[in-house]
Amino acid sequence: MxxxxxxxxxxxxxxxxxxxxxxxxxxxxxxxxxxxxxxxxxxxxxxxxxxxxxxxxxxxxxxxxxxxxxxxxxxxxxxxxxxxxxxxxxxxxxxxxxxMLSHYDVFIQASREVTGLEVDILKLRTLLRSRADVVLSLATMEWPVLDSKHSDISSDIHMGEGSITSKFDDKAKTFPDAFDVLLEERRIDLALSALEEGEDMIDKGYDSTNVEDNLNPVKSISAAVLHVALSERRIRLVNYLSDVCRQVSVRGVELRSAISALIRLGEGNRAHTLLLLAHRGRLEHKIHGLRPSGTSYGGAFTAALSQMTFSAISQAERDSLTVFGAIPAYASELVVWARGVTEIYAHQIKQHVLSSAAAAGGLRAAAECVQIAFGHCSLLEAQGLSICPLLAKVFRSSIEQALEANLKRIEESVTAMVSADDWMLTFHPQTPLFDSQLGRTRSVKRNLNRESVKLSCSAHRFNCMAQDFMAGVSPLVSMQLAGVALEGLAVRFNNYVDMLIKAVPDFSEVKREQTARTVVEQLGLLSNATALANELLPRSALKLLPGIEKSCEGILEKAQVKEADIESTFIPELKDWRQNLRKAVKRLQFHICKYHVKLLLYSADRNELQINPATYLILDVEETKTSLQPDCMPSLVFQLLFARLNSISEAAEVAFIDRGVVTPLLARLLEVFVIYMDEDKFWSTIEDCPSRIGPTGLKQFVLNMQFIIQMASSSGWGSRSLHSLLTGLTSRAVHAFAATGADPERLAVQVQV
Incomplete structure (x- = not known):
């Protein structure tokens, strides 16, 4: 650079x-x-x-x-x-x-550890300060010098008592024993009050070191001894209360009383942790007693386990708010605890219900269990606990496995039906089409119009199983599985279309079973794919979007609007999915058209094309030899094309095939026929051969193109792409004729199509 x-x-x-x-x-x-x-x-x-x-x-x-x-x-x-x-x-x-959300648990755990460390540091600082006060009081204490005036008093004291005593010293000596009695009798409230009284005595003992206050100078030493004794008993009381909280039989008022006692002892963090552990222990004990059996399997087991789990979470939250109040640190610990309990619950459901349901393809059973779980979990939303995303994350793998197993079962069942399908279109046998008693209400009439679609037996099977599949997936829309379900169904539809394509006859020597040899059977293939792609599958996809289906039905009742337009208006995210289905239909359409075009273009032995450059090049040679004007008629193959299109149209009318299926097929057949004439091999002979196309051949070529245009426009089989192809072919033929040095305008040929 x-x-x-x-x-x-x-x-x-x-x-x-x-x-x-x-x-x-x-x-x-x-x-x-x-x-x-x-x-x-x-x-x-x-x-x-x-x-x-x-x-x-x-x-x-x-x-x-x-x-x-x-x-x-x-x-x-x-x-x-x-x-x-x-x-x-x-x-x-x-x-x-x-x-931040992915590391939330680690952050909360670190916050708890930091908070606990701060509390321990404060306790250690208080202890060191008290010990320093004891040492300082002992070091600075002034012992009075007893003179002769007080010698009698001193001797009397030594003789009468043997040591310096006072009321404080006596109480300090008896206080630990009294506290032990209260603790043995499980009189926790009195023990806490006595402990607080002892702490007050210790504070007064540390503050009193003057003889003039009528207190003995060794009072601080007694206070220090009492402080050590009470510290040991405080630890014993905390351990006892902790053991009480861990017992499964302790619950309700007794548990809250023990937690409150720990809070009075300054063990708030430990008390909150023990409260949550107590609720978790009782929940695990209940879960251990709940075993999935023949009567409590599936939905019943999920409902019972959900009731236990989320009731425990709700009760723990209420106890936390009642005892500790709305403290952010405790609220964060509660969230982490609730997530852990929910994970245990989710794995229990996954192990005992979802795994077997997913392996067997029981999508409805799995969806029922998930719906029950989400229903109980949503009750905690009002209390500020959002657990549904965690459940969705844990359940997702099992639900996806159930979806895949269900889709695989659809494919296997449809494949079995295809092997025995006769491709005759009938109404579904379970459709109440001829039940006059059911056709009175507007909703039933609308359902009859929807269900009265003629399909072959394999298409009916695919439609019924697809409807059941979508109905099973609809309760799972909150898990963001709609896209996975639609994509999987589209893959199975493409596989079904591949089976239909294999049923289209070809010119290979491989024998196939259930080949659609007649035109009516081939139209049945296309009717199956078209009805599924344009009507039935998109309508079933509406079940994945709650509220949309009713809105579409209401508009359809008020105005004569196509359902496809309604769906594209309300559900733009389904457009790509519908386009994927329609591409599969176009593949089938192309193979049917290709088969009929090959029947027209190839001779009986399949070795020679009926339409080739010689068809037009030989006309001028024959005209020179015979000096006869050719007939102003389209070429034979184009006449056969017209007859073929009419026969397909008549067969569709006899079989009551929808014109929405037949008209696009015939338009596509014309395009495929013209595309064969647009190959380079065809035009290389016309443009590069020494005997290029002459005036008669050009007239015949233009006449054939005009014949296709008139045929397409009069029957409604035309399209822009067909018109563009014919225009390009005509212009190319005129240019090839002009390359010989002749003037196309002298032929009075209408070149502009």
Whole structure:
């Protein structure tokens, strides 16, 4: 890359630097031109491949025509850049939120550990401070000197008591024993009150070291001894209360009393953890007693387990709020605990219900269990606990397995029906079409119109199983499985269309079973695929979008609007899915058309084309030999084409095939026929052969093209693509004739189609 004109910023010449910088202040300064000028390689640099590639890529991005870009273009570029930066900012914010949610449990655990560490540090600081006060009081204590005046008193004391005693010392000695009695008698409230009283005594003992206050100077020592004794008994009381909370039989008021006692002892974090552990222990005990059996399997087992689990979560939340209040740290711990309990519940459901249902393809059973679980879980939403996303994450793999097993069962069942299908179109045997008692209400009439679609037995089987499949998936829309279900159903429909394509006859020697040999049977193949792709499957897909189906039905009652238009209006996300289905129908349509075109174009031995360049080249030779004018009739193969199209149309009318199936087929058949005439092999002979097309051959070619146009326009089989193909072929024939030196205008041939 050349930067030969770039100013040398390391040069000491400030004047030249200033002149270079003035270039950027000019009004007509173009950043693109400046960069292109610096990127354009010299003659020597062109030998370096990567430099030339960089220059070409940059030119391709900005375009040489935009070198002199205006201020408006620069403004638009800035807007685009700002929009891209905002998009990047939103994406970054989403990634940050996603990362935060994924590490939420770790964050809460770290917060709890930090909070617990802070509490331990405060306790340690308090203990060290109390011990320091004891040491300081002992070091600074002034022992009174007993003079002769007090010698009698001192001797009396030593003789009477043997040591310095006081009321405080006596109470300090008896207090631990009294506390032990209360603790043994399980009188927790009195023990807590006594502990608080002892702490007050310790504080007074530390604060009193003066003899003039009528207190003994050794009172601080007694307070220190009492402090050590009460600390040991505090630990015993905390351990006892913790053991009480861990017992499965303790619940309700007794549990809350023990938790409140721990809070009075300053063990709030431990008390909250024990509260949650107590609820979890009782829940695990209940789950252990609940075993899936023949009567409590599936929905009943899920309902019972859901009632236990989410009732325990709800009760734990109420106890937490009642005892501890709305403290953020405890609320976070409750959320983490609820997620852990929910995971245990979800794995129980997955192990005992969903796994077997998924393996057997029981989609309805799996959907019922998931719906029950979500129903109980949604009751916690009002209390501020959102557990449904976690359930969806755990259940998703099993539900996807059930979906796949169900789709596989659909494919296997339809494959078995295809092998025995006779391709005759009938109404479904379970359709109440002829029940006069059911046809009185408007809703039933609408259902009759919907269900009165003639299909073959394999298509009826596919439709019924697809309807059941969508009905089973509809309760699972909250798990974002609609796309997976639609994609899987589209794959099975494409596989079904492949089976229909194999039923279309071909010219191979391989024998096939259940081949649709007659025109009516081939129309039955296409009717199956068209009805499923355009009506039945899109209608079943409406079940995945609650509320949409009723809206569409209401509009259909008020106005004569096609259901396809309604679906495309309300559900734009289904457009791509419908296009995928229609592409499969077009594949089947093309194979049917290809078969009929080959019947027309090939001779009986299948070795020679009925339409070839010689058909037109030989006309001028025969006219020269016989001096006879050819008949103004289309070629024989085009007459056979017209007869073939009419026979297909008549067969469709006799079999009551919908014109929405037949008309696109005939239009496509005309296109495929004309496409065979657009091959290079056909035109290379006409354009490059020494004996090129003559006036008679050109007239016959144009007549054939005009015949197809008239046939298509009069019967409604025309299309823009067909018109474009015919116009191109006619123009190409005229150009080939003009290449011989003749004047096409002298033939009075209507070239413009």
């Amino acid at each position: 050349s930067f030969r004109n770039t100013p040398n910023y390391e040069s000491p010449d400030d004047g030249s630097r200033r002149r270079e910088l003035l270039l950027f202040e000019e009004e007509d300064f173009s950043p693109t031109s400046y960069v292109l000028d610096r990127l354009r390689p010299t003659e020597k640099e062109k030998e370096t491949p990567w430099k030339a590639v960089v220059y070409r890529n940059f030119c391709a991005c900005v375009g040489e025509r935009k070198v002199n870009c205006s201020a408006a273009n620069t403004k638009n570029d800035l807007k685009v850049m700002i929009a891209e930066l905002k998009k990047l900012q939103r994406k970054s914010a989403k990634e940050m939120i996603k990362s």
